[in-house]
Amino acid sequence: MTTFRHARRRALFHGGLLLAAGLLLVSGFSQASRAQDWPTRTLTVIVPPGAGSASDIMARVVMEQVGRQLGQTVVVENRPGAGGTIGANAVAKAAPDGYTILAFGALGTAHALYPKLPYDTLKDFSAVVPFGRQPLVIVANPAKYKTLQDLVAAGKDRPEGLNFSTAGVGSASHFGAERLRVAAGFKAQHIPFKGAAEAVTDVIAGRSDFSAQLFTTSLPQIREKQLVALAVSAPTRSAVLPEVPTLVEAGVSAEGIYPFYSGLFVPAGTPRAIVDRLHRETAAALQVSAVKERLATLGVEPMPMTPDQFEAFFREDTEAAVALVKAAGIKPAF
Numbered sequence: 042m043t044t045f046r047h048a049r050r051r052a053l054f055h056g057g058l059l060l061a062a063g064l065l066l067v068s069g070f071s072q073a074s075r076a077q078d079w080p081t082r083t084l085t086v087i088v089p090p091g092a093g094s095a096s097d098i099m100a101r102v103v104m105e106q107v108g109r110q111l112g113q114t115v116v117v118e119n120r121p122g123a124g125g126t127i128g129a130n131a132v133a134k135a136a137p138d139g140y141t142i143l144a145f146g147a148l149g150t151a152h153a154l155y156p157k158l159p160y161d162t163l164k165d166f167s168a169v170v171p172f173g174r175q176p177l178v179i180v181a182n183p184a185k186y187k188t189l190q191d192l193v194a195a196g197k198d199r200p201e202g203l204n205f206s207t208a209g210v211g212s213a214s215h216f217g218a219e220r221l222r223v224a225a226g227f228k229a230q231h232i233p234f235k236g237a238a239e240a241v242t243d244v245i246a247g248r249s250d251f252s253a254q255l256f257t258t259s260l261p262q263i264r265e266k267q268l269v270a271l272a273v274s275a276p277t278r279s280a281v282l283p284e285v286p287t288l289v290e291a292g293v294s295a296e297g298i299y300p301f302y303s304g305l306f307v308p309a310g311t312p313r314a315i316v317d318r319l320h321r322e323t324a325a326a327l328q329v330s331a332v333k334e335r336l337a338t339l340g341v342e343p344m345p346m347t348p349d350q351f352e353a354f355f356r357e358d359t360e361a362a363v364a365l366v367k368a369a370g371i372k373p374a375f
Contacts (some may be wrong), residue, residue, distance in 0.1 A: 076314035079139050083114045086142045086305075089128030091121040095213075095257045095339065096303040099172045100144035102335045106326035107319075117144070124151050124211045124373075126158055133160035137310035139319065144172075146303035149359030150211050153366040154373045162359060164309060168352040169316055170323045171304035171344040173336060176275035177217040177253045178282065180262075182244055183269040189291035192251055192271060196227025204230040206240035206249035208258075210373065214240060216362065217253030217274055217299035219369040221288065224297030244268060255301065256281055256340030274298050281340040300358065302344060304351060320348050 086104050090096045101117050108115035120128030125147050135141035143166065152162035179189060186192045196203045205222075207214040210233050222229045232249055234240045237258035243249040245267050252259075253274060260281065262268040272291040273279050275298060288297045305323060307316060326332055327343070346354060365371070 076139075076312040076318075079315050079318060080111055080113045082140065083116060084108070084111075084140055084142060086115060086117045086144050087128045087132050088117060088119050088144045089121060089125035089147075090119070090145075092119050095175055095255050095301075096145060098257065098339060099175075099303050099336065099341060102332055103172050103323060103326050104144070106329050106332050107322050110322050110326060124154060126151050126155065126160075129166075130159045132306065132308060133165040135308050137308040137312075139307060139311055139315035141308065142169075142319070143306040144303060145306065146301060147211065147213070148306070149355065149362040150216060152359050153362035154211050154371065163356065166306040167309050167311055167316060167348070168355045169305040169307055169348055170320045171302050171346055171351055171354075172323075172327070173341040173344050174275075174300055174302040175255050175257070175339060175341045176273050176279055177213060177255060177299055177301055178259055178263070178273050178279075178285065179218075179221060179251060179253055179271045179288075180241070180244060180259050180268040181251045181271055182247045183266065185247060185250065186271065187269065189271040189286070189288070189293065193225045193227055193293070195250070196222070196225070196229055199228075202228025202230060203250040204232050204248075206232045206234060206243040206252045208237040208240050209233045209235060210371070212237075213255060213299070213301040214253045215371075216365060217301065218251070219371060220299045220365055221253060221274065221293065221297045223365070223368050224288075225293045241268070253299070260340070275300075275342075279340055279342075280337070302358075304344075306355075316348055 086100055088097045088100050097119060104115045104117060120131055125145060129143060129145060129148060132141055132143040148162050181192060205218045207218060214237060237254060240252050241254060241259060241262060244252045245262065259268060263270050270282055270285045272288045273282060273285050274288055278287055289295055
């Protein structure tokens with residue numbers, strides 16, 4: 042009897058293992074099949090910055106083409122607020138099935154600024170593909186400064202330092218100006234606004250000494266001579282403003298360069314087959330002439346990277362943001 046019971050237990054145990062293995066195998070085939078069939082319905086791309094922002098424009102230009110290639114509708118949805126964390130959290134909490142995608146470039150900034158986020162920046166997202174980088178340009182009122190050297194010298198000479206206007210705490214214009222200030226070694230007071238337009242207007246009026254702005258928010262005023270472009274925050278000169286020197290050419294170390302970029306992220310756990318397909322389709326879209334030309338007019342420069350390379354870049358950028366917050370003593374807005 043004892044031998045019979047042991048044999049029966051062994052049979053049940055091995056049967057259970059076989060059943061579990063079978064269920065795992067079926068589940069694996071099911072996931073692989075879903076990944077292979079992706080996409081079969083509408084994709085939602087969440088952009089944390091508001092409509093008309095650089096991230097928003099890039100996402101709409103690129104993802105419209107991606108939708109054509111995939112034969113599916115792509116809906117771009119803006120979820121502004123709380124430094125981009127509302128939109129990012131919506132994607133972090135979404136199902137990892139490739140149908141909810143984040144288009145953003147400031148995940149690292151929010152991670153550095155806000156210690157109690159509702160998601161884990163480095164664990165809850167997978168990087169897919171960058172759209173490109175858009176250099177910041179340091180602008181000032183032409184009646185006050187002619188060169189970046191003039192600006193830096195004034196900042197070092199004045200006991201009270203300078204002031205600079207931005208689109209708000211944690212914005213690209215904020216971190217770009219802070220990185221310049223720290224690298225060049227001068228004091229400056231931050232004047233945050235609720236948007237780039239107000240920040241640019243304050244410089245034109247002469248109330249703010251300078252601002253670090255994207256081409257999308259400063260190029261018309263530069264061309265109309267309302268602003269003077271002192272330097273481009275990039276390793277090389279921009280094709281949009283080829284006559285403007287880089288920060289390094291203007292005498293500031295490369296540590297002052299702030300690499301504003303935007304790209305696609307998906308919830309962690311999204312099947313690699315979907316990540317790879319989304320990467321391939323987006324990379325192909327970025328090579329379409331109409332897309333390339335539109336991004337070029339915005340000053341966007343290519344950032345060809347594999348998902349793994351983009352993941353490494355994203356993590357390095359996050360570490361740099363944490364270091365900048367500490368070095369500059371930046372305080373969160375909420």
